[in-house]
Structures are given as structure tokens and as C-alpha cells.
Amino acid sequence: MFSYNIIFFFVFLLSLPYLLVKAVSSKRFRYKFFDRINPKPIKQNDYILIHLASLGEAKAFLNIKETVESIFKKKLLFSVTSNIGYDYLKSQGLEVFLAPLDFNFLYKRLFKQNLPHLAIFFETEIWPSYINYLKKHNTRVILINARMSDKSYKFYLRFKVFYETISKFDVIIAKSQKDMEKFNKFNKNVKFCDNVKYALGKKTFDYDFLLTLKMDNKKIFVFASFHKQELEFLQKAINEVLSLGYRVIIAPRYMEDLPLFEKFLKGIAVEYSMLSKLSDIKDCVLVDRFGILEALYSISSMVFVGGSLSAKLKGHNPIEPAIYNNFVFCGLYMDSFAQEVEYLKRSGCLVQIHNFDNLKSYILEYEKSNFCNLERKTQEIITCYKNILSKLIQV
Structure with missing residues (x-):
């Protein structure tokens, strides 16, 4: 252990200039x-x-x-x-x-x-x-x-x-x-x-915004934990989902990237509301609040899990939305959750797609599915x- 600490110390010293730059920029x-x-x-x-x-x-x-x-x-x-x-x-x-x-x-x-x-x-x-x-x-x-x-x-x-x-x-x-x-x-x-x-057991939530999002009985589709690297994939997907009568909710992975998502939505001329300001609610809602994804899953019916459209990101947890009986979409890059993806596929809860060209047809197909129930697995x-x-x- 002594040698490990010595090596780790020298690695730390060599990395110090980089760490200082990161500390300033991040x-x-x-x-x-x-x-x-x-x-x-x-x-x-x-x-x-x-x-x-x-x-x-x-x-x-x-x-x-x-x-x-x-x-x-x-x-x-x-x-x-x-x-x-x-x-x-x-x-x-x-x-x-x-x-x-x-x-x-x-x-x-x-x-x-x-x-x-x-x-x-x-x-x-x-x-x-x-x-x-x-x-x-x-x-x-x-x-x-x-x-x-x-x-x-x-x-x-x-x-x-x-x-x-x-x-x-x-x-x-x-x-x-x-x-x-x-x-x-x-x-x-x-x-x-x-x-x-x-x-993961289902929870109940009493956030006011949940009632607002559900008040017109629109079906809800969540783009969850999306990274800035995935913005280019979103344009077609948003339009496809909106055309089917869903309310689209977009949740950035990091709140610090929120300005980039706002700029993106304005650039593609999609009207949106911020989650914190739903007095004039639009069919597209941008999440500007941390830690409430699970609450959104509790009222949605379909979720596209981000971090899965770039090989560098390796995906995010698809189990959480599935627990709330959502049908789950994700990209091909789910390396960190490969076994979870296979389990949800076997359970009829998830499909991986490589682009959004046929997302609309997938949604129409899986709307007819009997969505998954993972409560038995939880108890086991x-x-x-x-x-x-x-x-x-x-x-």
C-alpha cells in the first residue's frame, strides 16, 4: 500500500496543472x-x-x-x-x-x-x-x-x-x-x-407541476438525461413525438448545459415552457430543476434515455422509467447498462434504435403493448x- 500511495501521489502532482484548469473551468x-x-x-x-x-x-x-x-x-x-x-x-x-x-x-x-x-x-x-x-x-x-x-x-x-x-x-x-x-x-x-x-419501488409525488403537466390529459414523452453532445439528434425526434399529440419533456443531464438547450429549441423554432414557469404551458417543456426525473416518470408513458447516442457517454439507467410502466427507448451506446438493457428487452419494455427516422412508427407500435411490470423482481x-x-x- 505504501508504493500505491507514492505512485498515486506522483500521479496527482503530474496532474495538478490539469486539475487546476478544470477547477477554474468546471x-x-x-x-x-x-x-x-x-x-x-x-x-x-x-x-x-x-x-x-x-x-x-x-x-x-x-x-x-x-x-x-x-x-x-x-x-x-x-x-x-x-x-x-x-x-x-x-x-x-x-x-x-x-x-x-x-x-x-x-x-x-x-x-x-x-x-x-x-x-x-x-x-x-x-x-x-x-x-x-x-x-x-x-x-x-x-x-x-x-x-x-x-x-x-x-x-x-x-x-x-x-x-x-x-x-x-x-x-x-x-x-x-x-x-x-x-x-x-x-x-x-x-x-x-x-x-x-x-x-426501485414506485413512489408518490406531490409536486404542483405534475398536476399542471397532466391537466389537459396529454400523453407525456420524456427525453431524459440528454447531454449537449446529443442535441443534434433531438430536432427530428421532438417533431415526430409532437406530431403524435404527446407533450414532450426534455431533461438535460447537467443543469449547467441548460442555456445550450434553450438556444437549441429557439434555433429550431419549437415553443417551450420552463418547468419552473408553467403558467403558460406549451407542448414542449424544458426541465430546469434538478432531481425530479423520477417524478416525471410517474406521469409519463414513454421515455427516451439519453447518454446513449454517443459512444463516449455509455448510457444511463433504463430501469427507473420502466418501474413506472413507461416503454423505454434508447440509443445503441448503453455499455454501462448492457445487462439492464437485455433484461428490459426480454421483458418487452425497451427497444434500442440507431436514429430517429422511424421513431414515430416505433411509438405507434409500442403504444399497443402491455407495458412491463417489474414489481415481482423488486421483491426478489x-x-x-x-x-x-x-x-x-x-x-
């Missing part, structure tokens, strides 16, 4: 940056630490939050690596901090007063210094919803520090049989439960996690 990047290099000691006693990456992982973990709390009966304290995940968890009234850079001495400061009873890491969050520091101080550490790409598998096999780190998890719960087989190479205590992102996953995690308190 609000997301510089967000609470000094908290990452000078963390405040944790004051909470007798808690369970949950480490997540960003928004998607935060929402996914909340699917089993009550299960974890009911088993261990301790307060949960969240650690995240992104400002988006941090803001979301804060908005849910949860205790959260930004994880420091992966240096041993920073964790020594962070856990100076109190160490967690148990640490739960999520999916691909395998940080050697973080995990080894906790294990060295007798904290049990587990990895849940674990996934490993073929590229990562080769990388971990090549570097001893990652190989040894993965072997130190007390238990790993993989999200697929294929992932379980890969993790078995590094750790012999690997279990399998399906992806917790399938376990929660039961699986409950069975595995309950055994930890017996050790």
Missing part, C-alpha cells in the same frame, strides 16, 4: 475541492458507512436503504465521489460527505475519532487506500451490486494492489452471474443478487439482500 469539478484534500474528522458514533460514486448509485442504494437499516439498526453515513451525488443525498435529508483523494494519511484524518461498524462500497468503487485503511482498523468491508467490465478484469489481474484489495472484502454481492465469475478470481466469498437498480432482490446481509450480524 463548477462540478471544483465543488468542495478542498474538502477532498482536507477532510473533516467524522464525529458520528456507531454508524455504517456507505460509499457511492454519484447520483445513479445513490438512487440505487436507496432502494435497499430500509433493508440495511432494519438489519443493522444503526445510522447510515454516506460517502460520495461527485457533487451530484452529494447534492442529491443532502436533498433527501441524509448525512453525507465527499470522499477524500485516495491517500492513506487523509483517511487517517477522516477517521481520527470514529471508525464505522461496517463499510459498504457500491458497484465499482474499489479504492485501495480507503478499503485497506478500514480493514487495517478492523472494520468489516463489503462490496454490493458489484460489477466488473472485461477491461477492468484484465486491469485488476495485472496490478497486485487491486487484486489484494478485492480479496479483502468480507463479502461481495455481484449484480450478475457473469460479474460473480470475475470476482471469484479475486475473492472466494462472492454471492449473487440481481441488480439493485431493478429493485430485496429478499436476496436481506438473506445475505442478515448473516453478517451473526458473525
Whole structure:
């Protein structure tokens, strides 16, 4: 671990000029940056630490939050690596901090007063210094919803520090049989439960804008989590959907890109309303509020998942809209959610398309479909996690 920290330190130094430029140019990047290099000691006693990456992982973990709390009966304290995940968890009234850079001495400061009873890491969050520091101080550490790409598998096999780190998890719960087989190479205590992102239960929402969006009984089509790189694909799609009598809702992935979306809509002469100003509601609505996509899914009937039209983006979670019985469209680039896509295809909930030329015909076809119901899958996953995690308190 000493050599890993030395290497990581030199990589950090070499990257410092780039990091400073990014900190100036990107609000997301510089967000609470000094908290990452000078963390405040944790004051909470007798808690369970949950480490997540960003928004998607935060929402996914909340699917089993009550299960974890009911088993261990301790307060949960969240650690995240992104400002988006941090803001979301804060908005849910949860205790959260930004994880420091992966240096041993920073964790020594962070856990100076109190160490967690148990640490739960999520999916691909395998940080050697973080995990080894906790294990060295007798904290049990587990990895849940674990996934490993073929590229990562080769990388971990090549570097001893990652190989040894993965072997130190007390238990790993993989999200697929294929992932379980890969993790078995590094750790012999690997279990399998399906992806917790399938376990999303329906919620009810009381936002005023939902009533406004539904008041004229128009069907709703959501373009969700679209990136600025995907704007060129939207022009034809918007016109196709509007021509079928839908209300179109466009949700940018990042609020900082909102001006670009406004400029785009004005450029193609589509009249729109901002979600925050629905007094004069149009058939196209641009979302200018963070963290309400799930509420929009609860009233929509079809969703096109963004981040899937460029090979560089690799897609976003298609499960969340499907839970609300939406039919889901996406592009071909869903690398980060390949198994979820295949599952939803088998369930008759999703289709991938490579362009919008025939989107209209797809919509007309799938309007007649019996949309999916994932509630049974939700209960299976929660039961699986409950069975595995309950055994930890017996050790």
C-alpha cells in the first residue's frame, strides 16, 4: 500500500496543472475541492458507512436503504465521489460527505475519532487506500451490486494492489452471474443478487407541476438525461413525438448545459415552457430543476434515455422509467447498462434504435403493448439482500 500511495501521489502532482484548469473551468469539478484534500474528522458514533460514486448509485442504494437499516439498526453515513451525488443525498435529508483523494494519511484524518461498524462500497468503487485503511482498523468491508467490465478484469489481474484489495472484502454481492465469475478470481466469498437498480419501488409525488403537466390529459414523452453532445439528434425526434399529440419533456443531464438547450429549441423554432414557469404551458417543456426525473416518470408513458447516442457517454439507467410502466427507448451506446438493457428487452419494455427516422412508427407500435411490470423482481432482490446481509450480524 505504501508504493500505491507514492505512485498515486506522483500521479496527482503530474496532474495538478490539469486539475487546476478544470477547477477554474468546471463548477462540478471544483465543488468542495478542498474538502477532498482536507477532510473533516467524522464525529458520528456507531454508524455504517456507505460509499457511492454519484447520483445513479445513490438512487440505487436507496432502494435497499430500509433493508440495511432494519438489519443493522444503526445510522447510515454516506460517502460520495461527485457533487451530484452529494447534492442529491443532502436533498433527501441524509448525512453525507465527499470522499477524500485516495491517500492513506487523509483517511487517517477522516477517521481520527470514529471508525464505522461496517463499510459498504457500491458497484465499482474499489479504492485501495480507503478499503485497506478500514480493514487495517478492523472494520468489516463489503462490496454490493458489484460489477466488473472485461477491461477492468484484465486491469485488476495485472496490478497486485487491486487484486489484494478485492480479496479483502468480507463479502461481495455481484449484480450478475457473469460479474460473480470475475470476482471469484479475486475473492472466494462472492454471492449473487440481481441488480439493485431493478429493485426501485414506485413512489408518490406531490409536486404542483405534475398536476399542471397532466391537466389537459396529454400523453407525456420524456427525453431524459440528454447531454449537449446529443442535441443534434433531438430536432427530428421532438417533431415526430409532437406530431403524435404527446407533450414532450426534455431533461438535460447537467443543469449547467441548460442555456445550450434553450438556444437549441429557439434555433429550431419549437415553443417551450420552463418547468419552473408553467403558467403558460406549451407542448414542449424544458426541465430546469434538478432531481425530479423520477417524478416525471410517474406521469409519463414513454421515455427516451439519453447518454446513449454517443459512444463516449455509455448510457444511463433504463430501469427507473420502466418501474413506472413507461416503454423505454434508447440509443445503441448503453455499455454501462448492457445487462439492464437485455433484461428490459426480454421483458418487452425497451427497444434500442440507431436514429430517429422511424421513431414515430416505433411509438405507434409500442403504444399497443402491455407495458412491463417489474414489481415481482423488486421483491426478489430485496429478499436476496436481506438473506445475505442478515448473516453478517451473526458473525
